[in-house]
Amino acid sequence: MHASRNALYAELHSRPFQVLVSPARVSYLAVMTSSEQKIQDFEHFCQLYLHSNMSAPLEDGGFYEVDFGTFRVRRDKHLEFTAYTIISTHFDSSNSPFEQNALSLLPQQWLEKIPGTVIAGFHIAVEDARTQPEPDLVAAKVYFEDMRLVGSRPQNGDAQVWTSFCLHSDDFGRFLIYNKNMSDSQLGRMVQRIIEIENYRLLALLALPMARKYSAQLVHMDDRLAATTACLSDPNEVLDEQALLGELIDMAAWVEATRAKTTFRFSATKAYHGLVLKLLGELKEDEVSGHLTLTEFITRRLTPAVQTCRATGEHLESLSMRIDRVSDMMRTRVEMSIQSQNQALLASMDKRSKIQLAMQHTVEGLSVAAISYYSVGLLKFIIEAVYDKGVQFDKTLVIGLSVPFVVGGVWLATRQIHKRFLLLARKEMPESELK
Incomplete structure (x- = not known):
């Protein structure tokens, strides 16, 4: 038997889908952590066990799901971030959907000391449309503080989803889901897809400020390179070859430093965008009259941002290649000058x-x-x-x-x-x- 055989089988089941009953309240946090903070995060997670008088795990793992009685916590550790999903089915159903949330069930001091920075944070209210009627659009907008809504009927109409894709007064996003004809397993899978869509959407956009920042600088670098190339192409121009080589080295150093800062982020944006599109396709949405679906809204807003990041990355690669070509031309010019000097020197030595x-x-x-x-x-x-x-x-x-x-x-x-x-x-x- 191969040494990794059991681990390979277990990998497919390392992050199982939720089984979610309706109604329910779900809160989600995605916390970006460094290598040191990942170790601190596990130690911090173990404090939840101690707070509930439970035995904490001895070693960190990629996935944990713990039932604390009135709520359960799911912890997923990823390459860039650690995700916490808090699920509660014990709440006052007479309150409005977002008046109570699952995150409030965690100790406040524990929440304030989570290592890292929160990139995604939102609440999901799951209601059962089989036991209560769905609200009309006016009532739904009240739950989202009168913001413009995006809605659809995923899973071929077996559920209805409302969201604004905005931060609300509590500094969290909101999703309102009505289960019309879905089993607990189907509902859990759909909620997990919505969570991942929102999370990966935000992670994909992390590179956009970086792309905007360097796009303006790339235009300036293009102008500098064009001026240098024009000097090389003019046969009547008297060149200071040492100064030109120094300028080319400065440009090449800037490009390589920028590529080192952006390559991972741009590659991650491409990967997250692909995941978002895949998950949106799995929702199998039907339209709600007069509203954009989640797929229409996200693809319309997210795809241009991803294309901007892609274009900036390609611009960097193109500039790097053009600097290399101009550097080759400059080196060839210098080598030809050196060869001419060597020929004159050899002729002088031959005469001597x-x-x-x-x-x-x-x-x-x-x-x-x-x-x-x-x-x-x-x-x-x-x-x-x-x-x-x-x-x-x-x-x-x-x-x-x-x-x-x-x-x-x-x-x-x-x-x-x-x-x-x-x-x-x-x-x-x-x-x-x-x-």
Whole structure:
């Protein structure tokens, strides 16, 4: 058996759908946490157990659902955030739908000390339309503080959903759901989809302020790059290549730093947007006369924002590639300039080498004469010594006749030494340099 076989089976059931009876009150919090805050969040979650005199879990897990009697809490740990879903079926049904909410059942001090920052927070009131009539539009607007409503009949008309997609006076969003003909399991699945739609919608929009901020700066960077490219394309322009290279390096550094800040956020926006569209399709909505459905409203407002993020990300990638191409052009220009300088330097060195060779031949001729002169002088001492010992001959004639032989011998010896060094150089140097 594979070591991960049981874990792979369990993964499909790690976050089961809710089984939700109607009427009910549901509150949802999505809290963004850092790596350190994730550890603190688990310790903070364990305090709920201690508050209710229950045994807390020893290790953190991806999913927990705990029944505390009058309410139950579901905790889901995700990559960027931790989600808390609080569900209560014990409330005064005579009150208006949002007069009581499930979040109020949690200890206030515990809520105030949750580690992280809340990105999504809303209440869901689930009513049973089989035991009470649905309110008309005027009554529904009262529950949403007279804000403009978005509504639909999901699951082919088996339920009705109202929302404003706005924050209300309590700083929370609101959803009002009427169950007309759904089982507890169907209702739980639909509520879970609505929760995820609203949560992922907000997470997808996190990148929009970042996209707006960098879009204006990208226009400025485009202008700078265009000016630099224009300088390179003008043959009559006298360029300060070092200054241009420095400017290109500054632009490339800014682009890479911006990509490092935005790549994850833009990729996450794309992923969350895909999830929202998938979940909206699973709602199977029917229209309520005169109102936008959730799908129509979200796609109309969310898709342009996601497209803005996508366009900004593509703009960054395009600018990075164009800077690379201009940098290549600049490097090519610099390399060509260096090659021209090297050719001029080599030509100058070749000219010097020829002059040095001519001087060397002159020095060799002079050295032959000098060595011959000193050799004849030494030979003269030998001839005089022999003459002084009584050997009779014309020493002046002998000295004169010896001069050509001495000069010829010195010249031959010099040529032999020169040939020996040339053979040694040919053995050690490559053929390309000798040619």
